[in-house]
Amino acid sequence: MEPKKEMHRLGSVLVTVFVLCLQLNLAVTGDCPADGRTWVPFQDKCYHFVHGEEDSIKSYTFERAKSLCQGFGLLTILSAEENDFVIKYSPQVWKGNVNVWLGMYYDTDSENMCWLHDEAPVRYTNWEDSSSPSDLVPVDTCVALHSNTGKWENISCLDEVENGVICKTDQKTETKPKSNALLSALVILSVVAIVGISAVIWFLHQRHNIGSTIMTAFEYHPPFRVLNSDQSYLVEAEETDTVP
Numbered sequence: 001m002e003p004k005k006e007m008h009r010l011g012s013v014l015v016t017v018f019v020l021c022l023q024l025n026l027a028v029t030g031d032c033p034a035d036g037r038t039w040v041p042f043q044d045k046c047y048h049f050v051h052g053e054e055d056s057i058k059s060y061t062f063e064r065a066k067s068l069c070q071g072f073g074l075l076t077i078l079s080a081e082e083n084d085f086v087i088k089y090s091p092q093v094w095k096g097n098v099n100v101w102l103g104m105y106y107d108t109d110s111e112n113m114c115w116l117h118d119e120a121p122v123r124y125t126n127w128e129d130s131s132s133p134s135d136l137v138p139v140d141t142c143v144a145l146h147s148n149t150g151k152w153e154n155i156s157c158l159d160e161v162e163n164g165v166i167c168k169t170d171q172k173t174e175t176k177p178k179s180n181a182l183l184s185a186l187v188i189l190s191v192v193a194i195v196g197i198s199a200v201i202w203f204l205h206q207r208h209n210i211g212s213t214i215m216t217a218f219e220y221h222p223p224f225r226v227l228n229s230d231q232s233y234l235v236e237a238e239e240t241d242t243v244p
């Protein structure tokens with residue numbers, strides 16, 4: 001009866017530990033900024049599409065667009081999948097076909113276009129076919145993405161244009177494997193500790209039971225008690241002998 005109860009309690013403790021770990025794990029995954037704005041997770045990044053009033057786009061310069069991201073980066077596009085994601089998601093935010101600012105600038109040192117926030121050099125590009133060379137001053141050259149075609153166009157950074165603003169940041173997944181390893185270690189340790197403690201308690205319990213049955217055995221059939229009564233009988237007999 002007792003060991004069964006003990007096992008039952010151990011089982012419920014294990015289930016509780018498991019559920020707690022599951023909840024912790026869920027809390028760790030999919031970490032987009034919780035700053036009150038809507039962040040859309042895609043792959044290991046988060047995207048915030050800046051809504052204009054009544055879902056229509058407002059005119060911003062490149063500098064103003066950057067500042068709208070409030071400490072986060074302006075959209076960078078490092079793969080065709082990311083380009084597709086922006087094309088597919090934009091109509092859910094803005095009515096009609098829009099252009100979107102890219103966080104790209106002309107770097108005078110390398111004399112090339114560079115991404116603002118990713119240190120990586122520009123590898124994936126999706127330029128539109130242009131027959132005419134641009135008359136833009138390189139340092140004032142910015143890039144916009146056409147949300148209907150996904151193609152990229154060189155535009156002036158200084159013009160106030162009705163471009164959509166998309167902010168991008170990393171999901172906090174870098175710490176996940178670490179904390180997962182730590183969690184697993186904690187789970188294994190606590191399970192080992194619980195099993196160990198339960199085993200010790202159970203063992204002590206069993207020993208106590210055996211001990212008490214031995215004690216009762218002694219109590220009910222004490223050999224010296226029989227001897228005692230015999231002795232007292234003898235003493236009594238001796239006393240009666242010496243009286244006359």
Ligand SMILES: *[C@@H]1O[C@H](CO)[C@@H](O)[C@H](O)[C@H]1NC(C)=O
Binds near residue numbers: 112113130134153
């Ligand atoms: C835009 O400018 C970059 C860098 O100057 C150039 O490589 C690219 O071909 C240009 N794209 C278009 C569509 O003109």
